[in-house]
Each structure stands twice: as structure tokens, then as C-alpha cells.
Amino acid sequence: MLRPSTQRYSVTRPLYSEDAFEDEHAKVYRKHKRFLHHVIQYFTCTSERAKNTAISLLPIIGWMKTYSIKDWLLNDILSGVSTGLVAVLQGLAFSLLASISTWYGLYAAFFPVIMYFFLGTSRHISVASFVQQWCGVSYAFNFSENHGVDVVEKIPNTFESPITPSLQVFQMTAVEAFPIAIVGFAVAFAVAKVYSVKHDYVIDGNQELIAFGASNIFGGAFKSLAASTALSRSAVQESTGGKTQVAGLLSAIIVLVVILGIGFLLEPLPKSVLGAVVIVNLKGMLMQVVTVPYLWKKDRPDCIVWVGTCLAAIFLGLDLGLAVGLGLELLTVVFRAQFPRCCVLANISGTDIYRDRKDYVNIYEPEGVKIFRIPSPIFFANIDFFRDKLKDAVGFNPLRILRKRNKAVKKMKKLIKKGELTLTSNGLQATCSMPIEESEDESNMEDLDKPTDYSDLPVQVNWNAELPANIRVPPVNIHSLILDFSVVSFLDISALKGLKAAIKEFIRINVDVYIVGCDPYIIEKPRNCTFFDDEIKTSIFFLTIHDAMLFIHESHPPKTVSEKVSGSVQYQHVNSSSTSSWLTIQADMKMEVETDTKPETRF
The missing domain is CATH 3.30.750.24 (STAS domain)
Structure with missing residues (x-):
């Protein structure tokens, strides 16, 4: 590679205006498709398109064909087991946070994962930090009876029967559910995007939305918590070597074993431990506050959006906080477009x-x-x-200059007509001294905005030279x-x-x-x-x-x-x-x- 100081180039080409360039270089004629053509094409079905649609709606078809059992299976097993054990504790903890029965959190770690395994395009989202050693301690010390500590208590060893969606519940929760859905998908897609870039594969945002929607519908039929992802869980799955959603499927199997077989081991677990799980999962999010000084130095509009959204979410609630954040972001876009750095x-x-x-x-x-x-x-x-x-x-203001020039030309014509300006070898000269006249109000003189009329003037006016009769026009x-x-x-x-x-x-x-x-x-x-x-x-x-x-x-x-x-x-x-x-x-x-x-x- 040449050093920058030695790089040179030589170009010989015409001096091009756009007209000259188009005259010399013929363009390719491209027929633009009409809207109706796009509609017809969208609804036209072919075998190839049907195949692509099936692969798009079921991404598992695509990546399972390239799945390497030798290179990936062991990593997925290790990651899946870790994910499953952590998902159990997180499910219990998030149920406690939502003030509902603990087993509904376990359902959220099972049903949505099964559906996402077939429909999701990300290979790495899920999992959190590992704290399973507290289970054995809790079981041995029997905190509930010996110390009066609140514990998880009874976990059913069966699933509840699925139910159909309730229109009444939908009407009651639609307003609150909308911002939850937006935030949940935004977080999940952002995390999925990070790992897709890191591991060089493609994710489909539309398919991700379908996958999470279907996962939550499926899980909701069994009364599970709303499903999304978390930074900590995704970091664990990726760091423990997970290669595909086979790890997610294995984690769901671990949760299934806990629900149906060994859930009783978690019944003496203190709720304070589950609270610690929540705090650990929130640690990464809460520590983002230390990035505020960095954001302020690098990009103040983004910092204002960050702080404003955070404060609005804390004091006004998540739904209004999200709306405030969106509004602030739109304002920054508007201001950047409306007041660019010229x-x-x-x-x-x-x-x-x-x-x-x-x-x-x-x-x-x-x-x-x-x-x-x-x-x-x-x-x-x-x-x-x-x-x-x-x-x-x-x-200078070109319109102001134009108006003053038009006034000056009119005045010169008027003085020539009166004989107060005469043509000499040195140009126009005044025949008598004249006072300097101040500009008149030009706000309503529309004729002064028209091109200057030089007809009937015996000389060409040099506007940057001194004008006769004490006429003053700012130079350009x-x-x-x-x-x-x-x-x-x-x-x-x-x-x-x-x-x-x-x-x-x-x-x-x-x-x-x-x-x-x-x-x-x-x-x-x-x-x-x-x-x-x-x-x-x-x-x-x-x-x-x-x-x-x-x-x-x-x-x-x-x-x-x-x-x-x-x-x-x-x-x-x-x-x-x-x-x-x-x-x-x-x-x-x-x-x-x-x-x-x-x-x-x-x-």
C-alpha cells in the first residue's frame, strides 16, 4: 500500500454542466412500475415464492439444514441446561415482581420458548445469571418454619388447561398492553441485532415481530407472563457457547422437568432470593446511568432524550414515559432537519x-x-x-439591494429627464449639489422587486462605483x-x-x-x-x-x-x-x- 504522501492521480475530462453531461452520456431508460403492478405482483403466487414464504415464516427450515451436530450440539446442550436452570429462577422472580402465582413465570419460560424455536430468526436471545446454589441451602435450613421467612410455597406439578382469549380482558388491558408490546419487542430486537452482527447472520425484523406475537399468544393461552428477552439472559446464552435456538429448546425442556417433576425442591426457596435475582437482572440496566456524562460530551441531543425518557418513565409510568421519549426523539430529528449546520x-x-x-x-x-x-x-x-x-x-440581502437599485435607476431617469443629470466623458454628473436622501419605506413597493429596467439610461451603471447625485446603494x-x-x-x-x-x-x-x-x-x-x-x-x-x-x-x-x-x-x-x-x-x-x-x- 502506498503512503498517502506518494499517492497521485491524473484526470483528463470535460468540464461538465449537468446539461453537457447528459448530452454526452446517454441514460438507460427504465420503465417505472405503477402501483397496480406492485399490488398484482405482491399477490401473485409461484412455487418459488411459496417456498421462500415458507422458509421466511418458519426459519427453522433454513438453519436446521446447515446445523452442524459435531460442532454445535455440545455447545447448545451446555448452554441450554444453563439457560433452563436460570430461566426457572427468573420465572419465579418475575412472577413475584408482578404479584402473581410463581408458576405462571415458569410457564413463560416454557410455552413462548417452544414457539420461538420454530418462528424466531435470532440464535442467541435468552438466559440470565446463574444462582442455583441457593436452592439447596433453602431446602436444608427450612427458612419458612424455622425463621418465618416468606418462601415460594406450593408449585403445581401440572399445567393448567388452556383458555381462549377473553374479549373483556382485552378491553381492560389494551391501552396498557400496547406500550408493553412496543418496549418488549424493541428490547428483544435490539439485543437480537447486536448478536446477529457479532456472529454474522441475518435477522428479519418482521419475522421477529411475528415470532414474539405468536409466542405470547401461545403462552397467554396458558396464563403465562408476557415474553420478551433481557440483556443478561442473552449475554449468558451467548457466553456459554450457544449456537442456535436448540439451546432454547433444551432450556424449555429443563423448565418442563422442573414443573412436572422436581418443582417441590424450589418450594422452600425464600422470596428474598428471587428479589436478588430481579436486582441482578436489573443491574446492567441501572448501571447505564454512568454513561450519561459520556453521552453529554459526545451527543447532547441523544443525552437529553435518554435522561428525559428515563425521568418520564420513573415519574409518569412506562406508557407515558415511552410517549415522552418518542416525542423527544421526534423533536431532535425535527430540529436537526430544520436547523442544519450550514x-x-x-x-x-x-x-x-x-x-x-x-x-x-x-x-x-x-x-x-x-x-x-x-x-x-x-x-x-x-x-x-x-x-x-x-x-x-x-x-447582504439581495432583495434589499434589488429594491435600492430599482429606486436608484428610477431616480436617475427622473433627474435626467429634469436635466439635473447630464452625460459627460466621466459618466453622469449632477448639474447641482443634491442632499443625501434616506431610503423610503419599501415594504409595499412590489414593482421594486422586479428586474431592474435599464432602458432610457445612456450609460451602463457600475453599482460598485460612486453613483451621481449622492445616490447610495450598498455594493455587492x-x-x-x-x-x-x-x-x-x-x-x-x-x-x-x-x-x-x-x-x-x-x-x-x-x-x-x-x-x-x-x-x-x-x-x-x-x-x-x-x-x-x-x-x-x-x-x-x-x-x-x-x-x-x-x-x-x-x-x-x-x-x-x-x-x-x-x-x-x-x-x-x-x-x-x-x-x-x-x-x-x-x-x-x-x-x-x-x-x-x-x-x-x-x-
């Missing part, structure tokens, strides 16, 4: 690269040119912000404005109208506007929405900032034939009968515009 770009010396001028020392800012970037979509909510930031970047120190849209993902109709108005304001004060780096679909939007007219042409679009910069240097040539941009970067304009301008990025990183009768592109 910047003015400059050329990095010796390259065709442009970066924020505040971030680098060795930069070159082309005279008379401003390069403005907005790093977000432009839509109705941030178009006014975009226009305000653009005015700040160029240092740029002749070109480049808008970098390389990170603009979409434009809505409102933004398009605002953008059109902003561009016209600059064009009417003789500032050329160029838009660069657009996605092809962004360019199609203006074409389909009557964006272009006599003032705004399709030629304002260029492929890159550097293409636009070279075009500007050709339109506004420097005083010399060849002028260095910065350091080793050169812009050279050569007169030729050829109509093609070509960009060469030399091996020493010199850039020049030249003509070629036999153009070619080299990389």
Missing part, C-alpha cells in the same frame, strides 16, 4: 477539494465567489432558515454563488418555490447562481414543477463544485492568462476556436482549463 466552503490548497473554511488553515477563497452548503433536505419547515443563512453567508462584492446540494436528499414544493425566489433575487442583482452535486432525482423535481423560466436556466446545474468554479473563471477571467488559485493549483484559460473546455488534474495536482481537438478521459 457553512461556506473554500478550496483546499493544491486540490480540487472544498471544505468548510472555518476548519482549515491553508485554504483559498476565490475572489467574487461564495460557495454555500446546506447539509440536509430542504422542505417547508427549513426553507426560510436556508434563505436567512444564505444571506448571512454572502453578507460577489459575482457568482455556488450552492452545494451534494447532501440534499429531497425538495418539496414549498422549498422549490422558496429556492426559486431566492435564486431570482440574486440573478436580478447580477449574481450568477450555480447548483452543484445534485442527485439526478433532485434535478428531475424542478423540471417537473415549472422551475425554469427566462431567468433560471437548466445550465445552472453542474456536476461538481470544481466544474462550476472553472466555468466561473472562464466567465469571469482573471487579469492574467494563467493565474494560480492557491499554491500549486492553477486555472488557465486558453483562447481557441474549439467550443469544448477541458479539465486536467495533473500529477502535481495542478488544474487548468484547456481546449483539445481530440478530447479523451484518462484515470
Whole structure:
């Protein structure tokens, strides 16, 4: 591998506007499918699609075909046994936490696991920390009779008969069940995603939702607790070597053995031990509070969402806390999109690269040119912000300049007509002294927003020079404005109208506007929405900032034939009968515009 300091490249290609690029490079015609076609295709059944659907709904078909008995079975057995023993204690503990009979927690460790074995796509979710030594101690000391300690008590050695869902119960619990379902699935999917990335396999979010839904329906028929997963359980299953959900199936078998055969051994277990199990499982979650200072330093909006959601969940309850967290997250997204970090770009010396001028020392800012970037979509909510930031970047309000120029032209025409301004060899001169007039209220002068009418003026007005008759118009120190849209993902109709108005304001004060780096679909939007007219042409679009910069240097040539941009970067304009301008990025990183009768592109 070459060291960065020795890497060079040489490119010879045309200077491209979007129009020139499309003229030279033909596009592939793609027929876009209509909505009806997608509907028909969705409901069309073929043998291949039926096979894929079956594999999708029953992921066990896919991974069982590749199951390695030699490499995976022993690990799954060890992990399954550990998972089963821990699941027993966790089931009892969570039942205690929910203030229901302890065996319903054991049901949650059996029925949903069986269903997820067939329908789930994650190979690792389940399990928690291992504390089974307390069972033998509790059985030997008989805490209930000797010390009056609350214990687990009777565990039935059979399952209750399944029941059908109760509409009355559904009506009573629907509101509370919804946030529980959302949180439960979100936690389970997040944990599953972590381990799928770590072990390089794919999980399907839609199938996971189906799997957990079916698991809870199946378990609910036997009155089990709602099933999800936990960070600690998943960490144990993965760390003990579990490879697939065979470990989960074996854990369910362990729970089955406890329920039907040896549940009596857990009856003298103190409830305080189950409370310890709950605390141990919550430890990882509670210790996340130590990450708050780190979040505050790295990403304050995310930190605010984290703290706000946590406090809302504590004081308002889980359902309202979840709603508050969702609201805060939406607010951060809105604020980031509505108030993006706009910047003015400059050329990095010796390259065709442009970066924020505040971030680098060795930069070159082309005279008379401003390069403005907005790093977000432009839509109705941030178009006014975009226009305000653009005015700040160029240092003036183009509409105000336009109005003052129109007022000045009207005044000059009026003075010429009265004979108070005459044409001399030095331009227009006042025949008498005139006071400096302050600007009038321009808020209702719609005619001043139109393009300046220079007809009937005997000379061309130089707005950056001193004007006659004490007329004052703020100077404009740029002749070109480049808008970098390389990170603009979409434009809505409102933004398009605002953008059109902003561009016209600059064009009417003789500032050329160029838009660069657009996605092809962004360019199609203006074409389909009557964006272009006599003032705004399709030629304002260029492929890159550097293409636009070279075009500007050709339109506004420097005083010399060849002028260095910065350091080793050169812009050279050569007169030729050829109509093609070509960009060469030399091996020493010199850039020049030249003509070629036999153009070619080299990389």
C-alpha cells in the first residue's frame, strides 16, 4: 500500500454542466412500475415464492439444514441446561415482581420458548445469571418454619388447561398492553441485532415481530407472563457457547422437568432470593446511568432524550414515559432537519477539494465567489432558515439591494429627464449639489422587486462605483454563488418555490447562481414543477463544485492568462476556436482549463 504522501492521480475530462453531461452520456431508460403492478405482483403466487414464504415464516427450515451436530450440539446442550436452570429462577422472580402465582413465570419460560424455536430468526436471545446454589441451602435450613421467612410455597406439578382469549380482558388491558408490546419487542430486537452482527447472520425484523406475537399468544393461552428477552439472559446464552435456538429448546425442556417433576425442591426457596435475582437482572440496566456524562460530551441531543425518557418513565409510568421519549426523539430529528449546520466552503490548497473554511488553515477563497452548503433536505419547515443563512453567508440581502437599485435607476431617469443629470466623458454628473436622501419605506413597493429596467439610461451603471447625485446603494462584492446540494436528499414544493425566489433575487442583482452535486432525482423535481423560466436556466446545474468554479473563471477571467488559485493549483484559460473546455488534474495536482481537438478521459 502506498503512503498517502506518494499517492497521485491524473484526470483528463470535460468540464461538465449537468446539461453537457447528459448530452454526452446517454441514460438507460427504465420503465417505472405503477402501483397496480406492485399490488398484482405482491399477490401473485409461484412455487418459488411459496417456498421462500415458507422458509421466511418458519426459519427453522433454513438453519436446521446447515446445523452442524459435531460442532454445535455440545455447545447448545451446555448452554441450554444453563439457560433452563436460570430461566426457572427468573420465572419465579418475575412472577413475584408482578404479584402473581410463581408458576405462571415458569410457564413463560416454557410455552413462548417452544414457539420461538420454530418462528424466531435470532440464535442467541435468552438466559440470565446463574444462582442455583441457593436452592439447596433453602431446602436444608427450612427458612419458612424455622425463621418465618416468606418462601415460594406450593408449585403445581401440572399445567393448567388452556383458555381462549377473553374479549373483556382485552378491553381492560389494551391501552396498557400496547406500550408493553412496543418496549418488549424493541428490547428483544435490539439485543437480537447486536448478536446477529457479532456472529454474522441475518435477522428479519418482521419475522421477529411475528415470532414474539405468536409466542405470547401461545403462552397467554396458558396464563403465562408476557415474553420478551433481557440483556443478561442473552449475554449468558451467548457466553456459554450457544449456537442456535436448540439451546432454547433444551432450556424449555429443563423448565418442563422442573414443573412436572422436581418443582417441590424450589418450594422452600425464600422470596428474598428471587428479589436478588430481579436486582441482578436489573443491574446492567441501572448501571447505564454512568454513561450519561459520556453521552453529554459526545451527543447532547441523544443525552437529553435518554435522561428525559428515563425521568418520564420513573415519574409518569412506562406508557407515558415511552410517549415522552418518542416525542423527544421526534423533536431532535425535527430540529436537526430544520436547523442544519450550514457553512461556506473554500478550496483546499493544491486540490480540487472544498471544505468548510472555518476548519482549515491553508485554504483559498476565490475572489467574487461564495460557495454555500446546506447539509440536509430542504422542505417547508427549513426553507426560510436556508434563505436567512444564505444571506448571512454572502453578507447582504439581495432583495434589499434589488429594491435600492430599482429606486436608484428610477431616480436617475427622473433627474435626467429634469436635466439635473447630464452625460459627460466621466459618466453622469449632477448639474447641482443634491442632499443625501434616506431610503423610503419599501415594504409595499412590489414593482421594486422586479428586474431592474435599464432602458432610457445612456450609460451602463457600475453599482460598485460612486453613483451621481449622492445616490447610495450598498455594493455587492460577489459575482457568482455556488450552492452545494451534494447532501440534499429531497425538495418539496414549498422549498422549490422558496429556492426559486431566492435564486431570482440574486440573478436580478447580477449574481450568477450555480447548483452543484445534485442527485439526478433532485434535478428531475424542478423540471417537473415549472422551475425554469427566462431567468433560471437548466445550465445552472453542474456536476461538481470544481466544474462550476472553472466555468466561473472562464466567465469571469482573471487579469492574467494563467493565474494560480492557491499554491500549486492553477486555472488557465486558453483562447481557441474549439467550443469544448477541458479539465486536467495533473500529477502535481495542478488544474487548468484547456481546449483539445481530440478530447479523451484518462484515470
